[in-house]
Amino acid sequence: MTKEEVNGATEDEQQAQSKKALKKQQKEAEKAAKKAEKQAKLAAEQQSADEDDFAKDRYGLSAMVQSQQKLDRVLVRVQDLTPEKVDQLIWLRARVHTSRAKGKQCFLVLRQQQFNVQALVAVGDRASKQMVKFAANITKESIVDVEAMVRKVEQKIESCSQQDVELHIERIFVISQAEPRLPLQLEDAVRPDGEGEEEGRATVNQDTRLDNRVIDLRTTTSQAIFRLQSGVCQLFRDTLTNKGFVEIQTPKIISAASEGGANVFTVSYFKSSAYLAQSPQLYKQMCICADFDKVFCVGPVFRAEDSNTHRHLTEFVGLDIEMAFNYHYHEVIESITDTMVQIFKGLRDNFQTEIQTVNKQFPSEPFKFLEPTLRLEYTEALAMLREAGVEMGDEDDLSTPNEKLLGRLVKEKYDTDFYVLDKYPLAVRPFYTMPDPTNPKYSNSYDMFMRGEEILSGAQRIHDAQLLTERAQHHQIDLEKIKSYIDSFRYGAPPHGGGGIGLERVCMLYLGLHNVRQTSMFPRDPKRLTP
Amino acid sequence: ALLGKDLGALRDIVINANPAKPPLTLLVLHGLLCQRYRVLSTVHVHSSVSGVRPQLLSCLGPKHADSYARHMFQLGFTLIWKDVPKPQMKFSVRNMCPIEGEANVARFLFKLLAPYPSDPALATLVDSWVDTAFYQLADGSAKERAAVLRAVNSALGRGPWLSGPEFSLADVACYCCLLQNGSAASTAANVQRWIKSCENLGHFGPAQLLVK
Numbered sequence: 001m002t003k004e005e006v007n008g009a010t011e012d013e014q015q016a017q018s019k020k021a022l023k024k025q026q027k028e029a030e031k032a033a034k035k036a037e038k039q040a041k042l043a044a045e046q047q048s049a050d051e052d053d054f055a056k057d058r059y060g061l062s063a064m065v066q067s068q069q070k071l072d073r074v075l076v077r078v079q080d081l082t083p084e085k086v087d088q089l090i091w092l093r094a095r096v097h098t099s100r101a102k103g104k105q106c107f108l109v110l111r112q113q114q115f116n117v118q119a120l121v122a123v124g125d126r127a128s129k130q131m132v133k134f135a136a137n138i139t140k141e142s143i144v145d146v147e148a149m150v151r152k153v154e155q156k157i158e159s160c161s162q163q164d165v166e167l168h169i170e171r172i173f174v175i176s177q178a179e180p181r182l183p184l185q186l187e188d189a190v191r192p193d194g195e196g197e198e199e200g201r202a203t204v205n206q207d208t209r210l211d212n213r214v215i216d217l218r219t220t221t222s223q224a225i226f227r228l229q230s231g232v233c234q235l236f237r238d239t240l241t242n243k244g245f246v247e248i249q250t251p252k253i254i255s256a257a258s259e260g261g262a263n264v265f266t267v268s269y270f271k272s273s274a275y276l277a278q279s280p281q282l283y284k285q286m287c288i289c290a291d292f293d294k295v296f297c298v299g300p301v302f303r304a305e306d307s308n309t310h311r312h313l314t315e316f317v318g319l320d321i322e323m324a325f326n327y328h329y330h331e332v333i334e335s336i337t338d339t340m341v342q343i344f345k346g347l348r349d350n351f352q353t354e355i356q357t358v359n360k361q362f363p364s365e366p367f368k369f370l371e372p373t374l375r376l377e378y379t380e381a382l383a384m385l386r387e388a389g390v391e392m393g394d395e396d397d398l399s400t401p402n403e404k405l406l407g408r409l410v411k412e413k414y415d416t417d418f419y420v421l422d423k424y425p426l427a428v429r430p431f432y433t434m435p436d437p438t439n440p441k442y443s444n445s446y447d448m449f450m451r452g453e454e455i456l457s458g459a460q461r462i463h464d465a466q467l468l469t470e471r472a473q474h475h476q477i478d479l480e481k482i483k484s485y486i487d488s489f490r491y492g493a494p495p496h497g498g499g500g501i502g503l504e505r506v507c508m509l510y511l512g513l514h515n516v517r518q519t520s521m522f523p524r525d526p527k528r529l530t531p
Numbered sequence: 532a533l534l535g536k537d538l539g540a541l542r543d544i545v546i547n548a549n550p551a552k553p554p555l556t557l558l559v560l561h562g563l564l565c566q567r568y569r570v571l572s573t574v575h576v577h578s579s580v581s582g583v584r585p586q587l588l589s590c591l592g593p594k595h596a597d598s599y600a601r602h603m604f605q606l607g608f609t610l611i612w613k614d615v616p617k618p619q620m621k622f623s624v625r626n627m628c629p630i631e632g633e634a635n636v637a638r639f640l641f642k643l644l645a646p647y648p649s650d651p652a653l654a655t656l657v658d659s660w661v662d663t664a665f666y667q668l669a670d671g672s673a674k675e676r677a678a679v680l681r682a683v684n685s686a687l688g689r690g691p692w693l694s695g696p697e698f699s700l701a702d703v704a705c706y707c708c709l710l711q712n713g714s715a716a717s718t719a720a721n722v723q724r725w726i727k728s729c730e731n732l733g734h735f736g737p738a739q740l741l742v743k
Contacts, residue, residue: 370575415547
């Protein structure tokens with residue numbers, strides 16, 4: 001091949017290419033022109049549309065509420081939208097749970113806490129086409145102010161909590177806009193286990209929930225769980241206050257570990273170190289020695305155990321009781337079990353809606369109990385376990401599987417989810433536990449169980465400084481470190497006992513849930529420190 | 532032997548009963564058991580029922596002074612007022628199915644007090660009276676009840692107790708069923724005499740208290 005030939009070829013090509021390019025350019029120009037024309041037309045249309053949008057004052061993004069005005073507007077609560085309110089024009093603030101546009105109509109589900117109601121924007125003399133379009137484009141979870149007429153519906157709306165009425169929206173303003181993409185969908189988060197798999201729908205796993213706790217807490221299930229939890233605290237306080245108990249506050253930063261040194265958090269405290277309290281044990285007892293007679297305390301408790309189980313947290317809310325008794329520590333057991341029974345009854349009678357809401361997502365049998373509470377002795381439990389084929393020594397502690405098995409056996413025989421196991425072997429209890437006077441192998445200590453899981457550990461405490469010293473030495477505890485504790489008992493100390501309950505565990509087991517993180521608002525465990 | 536192997540702990544008989552229909556026979560047998568064994572008696576209310584009458588809460592008598600120490604007793608008698616269709620007994624849940632029906636529970640409890648007659652004919656006779664008591668005397672129509680009372684009357688013409696010379700479960704069951712449906716007053720002479728003898732034994736106090 002010669003050079004010329006090559007050149008000629010390229011020239012030809014160039015020519016051809018420029019022809020092609022020219023054509024292309026022309027086409028593009030045409031396209032652009034068309035586009036511009038279209039845009040101009042659209043803009044014109046938009047403008048004309050905007051101009052004849054008669055409803056443009058009835059919707060929109062409202063200015064940030066900076067408290068610039070104080071309106072005399074009454075906002076009705078969603079739960080109060082009953083047939084009594086039919087044909088009234090009301091204002092309401094709620095979240096947009098879902099929205100569904102269909103031609104000239106847009107259906108919204110407006111949610112407020114665990115209640116929701118159907119709302120409708122339809123083109124008519126109150127709403128324009130543009131208003132419907134605006135309503136359809138409001139992002140999920142945005143907060144809106146709505147003025148609407150309450151209308152009766154012919155057929156019950158099964159998907160909403162307010163089934164008898166719907167709202168015909170006349171004005172709608174966005175107070176706070178949510179970002180269009182949510183980290184999890186609320187419908188996915190309340191879907192019962194297993195149901196999603198069948199229909200090929202998504203479910204949300206626990207870590208995603210906890211990472212986006214603020215959104216997860218908006219679900220009806222979470223709303224119900226934490227309302228019930230508040231009820232447990234309230235009932236606990238009310239019952240004990242009625243029994244003549246005094247609520248106390250104790251320090252959480254302490255100088256020495258109360259129950260063995262291994263599992264406490266150490267914090268730096270100026271030039272030395274301190275610990276986070278594992279239980280208010282010592283302070284409760286000091287209050288008894290200081291003549292408070294009956295005390296209780298609600299507050300955080302810390303455990304530095306590196307156990308990643310369904311029922312352990314590193315920080316939880318402890319409900320602690322300590323009381324002086326007259327002659328027998330069963331007075332304490334009766335007081336505590338009666339408190340628990342009052343809580344169960346209070347929940348059964350006043351929180352049925354919440355219990356059923358949780359049951360929809362996490363089905364479980366209703367919680368059963370006996371009044372007075374069943375009390376079994378450790379030897380009886382051993383006999384029941386041995387009868388079931390478990391081999392166990394007389395002084396062995398109950399392992400978790402045996403605990404659960406025993407729970408099943410007790411449930412089978414007595415049909416109760418709550419019972420007390422009394423007279424534990426002395427060897428498996430802390431040093432301050434009072435030994436049994438008739439058999440030194442056993443102790444005046446007890447555990448309480450809900451659905452076969454331990455919720456409370458308690459005992460009669462040693463109120464005699466000398467015996468306490470002996471027992472501490474037996475457990476090889478450094479007497480110097482617990483000197484102030486032992487000294488509390490030198491100047492006259494009444495016989496006393498008590499115990500502590502974990503709030504999260506009680507809620508979890510009452511509702512028959514499977515993970516304590518579900519009943520902890522912002523759970524803390526060895527792997528989670530946020531949110 | 533009836534209670535199975537001794538595992539060195541309290542052997543607890545659990546009875547579930549509906550407060551709407553207290554099992555009088557079982558309360559009478561409880562009294563008899565207490566005379567024979569050291570019995571730890573407790574009454575509970577299950578969460579399935581509410582508003583149980585105070586008499587029912589104290590129907591097993593006052594609390595034993597030693598009741599804080601369960602290991603000091605030979606036998607537990609735990610009565611649970613519960614929403615059950617018929618009385619039910621649970622004892623050794625691993626080896627024994629729950630026993631349903633007041634008559635059957637009564638048979639079990641009575642065997643802890645006295646062996647059944649060794650004569651099979653007599654034993655069957657006792658069993659048949661117990662069935663008659665619960666099916667016809669307690670639940671039957673007025674006509675059926677009248678027929679049973681005639682049969683009771685003629686049986687008592689032949690001996691002091693329903694099944695012959697010895698007081699037995701037949702007498703306990705029939706007496707309690709008569710007491711429950713309140714038809715004891717208008718009966719024949721032999722029955723009247725037998726009722727007196729039953730009352731003289733003093734076993735029926737707890738049942739009489741509940742009917743009032």
